[in-house]
Amino acid sequence: MSYFLKLNNVVKYYGEGESRMKVLNGINISLEKxxxxxxxxxxxxxxxxxLNVIGGLDSVDQGSIIIDEKTDITKLKRKEIAQYRRGYLGFIFQFYNLIPNLTVRENIQVCEYLASNPLSLDELIETIGMAEHQNKFPSxxxxxxxxxxxxxRSLIKNPELLLCDEPTGALDSKSAKDILVLIENVNKKYGTTVLLVTHNVDIEHMAHMIIHMKDGSIVSSIENSNRKNAKDIEW
Known part of the structure; x- marks a missing residue:
């Protein structure tokens, strides 16, 4: 079986001397496209x-992170890491980080200009249900x-991998469900591989693969044979 993302014995420390702490303790993950x-x-x-080490935002102290069975991002130089983030990745965070004096359309276009093979802007705005709001400002x-x-804004680049860090953490339950349905639709429509970090245990029901972490280690990693569509889950 081929894997789009494969982590082998990834170790990460923070701090120095007596305050040095291991925050990732030999992580092994294999994720299909x-x-x-x-x-x-x-x-x-x-x-x-x-999520940060997979996204090239932080380095590792040990191990490898293989993308698409060919590129170990832990071996890349700074310029190559920037190209990896630009070409392969989309990031979604808990806080939206929109540019306040740009409209919805303009906020998305900021990343469109960085892409070599962007998605259709108009189609994407329709897909996310924001056509009637595209000329509004974030406020x-x-x-x-x-x-x-x-x-x-993350998807316009047509990324292979979408990294989501608590994407519903600041939202009410209805808005959170809408966002998760949207992420699932994006996964189906564009074939985007999604890695989603969350505190919300209900989200595991929509995932193909579920990983539980504790104290820097993976305590379980399972294929979800009872996966449900996001719209059908009781949130």
Whole structure:
């Protein structure tokens, strides 16, 4: 079986001397292309650090991170890491980080200009359900609408891998469900591989693969044979 993302014995420390602490303790993950993987665990379990090293935002102290069975990103130089983030990745965070004086459409276009093979802007705006709001500014949008815009900004580059760090953490339950349905639709429509970090245990039901972390280690990693569509889950 081929894997789009494969982590081998990934170790990460923070701090120095007596304060040095291991935050990732020999992480091994294999994720197929076009799948949704949910990573769950309490605060301090290493979830966000794991996302950061996969995204090239942080380095590792040991191990390898193989993308598409050919590129070990731990061996890349700074310029190559920047090209990897630009070419392969989309990031979605808990906080939307939209540019306040740009409209929805303009916020998305900022990343469109960085892409060599972008998606259709008009089609994407329709896909995220923001066509009627595309000329509004972030201050005129609800939290869920702002997150939709942030998702579209990440997707316009047509990334192979979408990294989501608590994408529903700042939203009410209805908006959170809408965003998760949207992420699932994106996965199906564009074939985007999704890695989703969350505290919300309900999210595991929509994932193809479920990973539980504690104290920097993976305590379980299972294929979800009872996966449900996001719209059918009781949130």
């Amino acid at each position: 076009r799948k949704i993987c949910a990573i769950l665990g309490p605060s301090g379990s290493g979830k966000s650090t794991l 005129q949008l609800s939290g869920g609408q702002q997150q939709r815009c942030a998702i579209a």
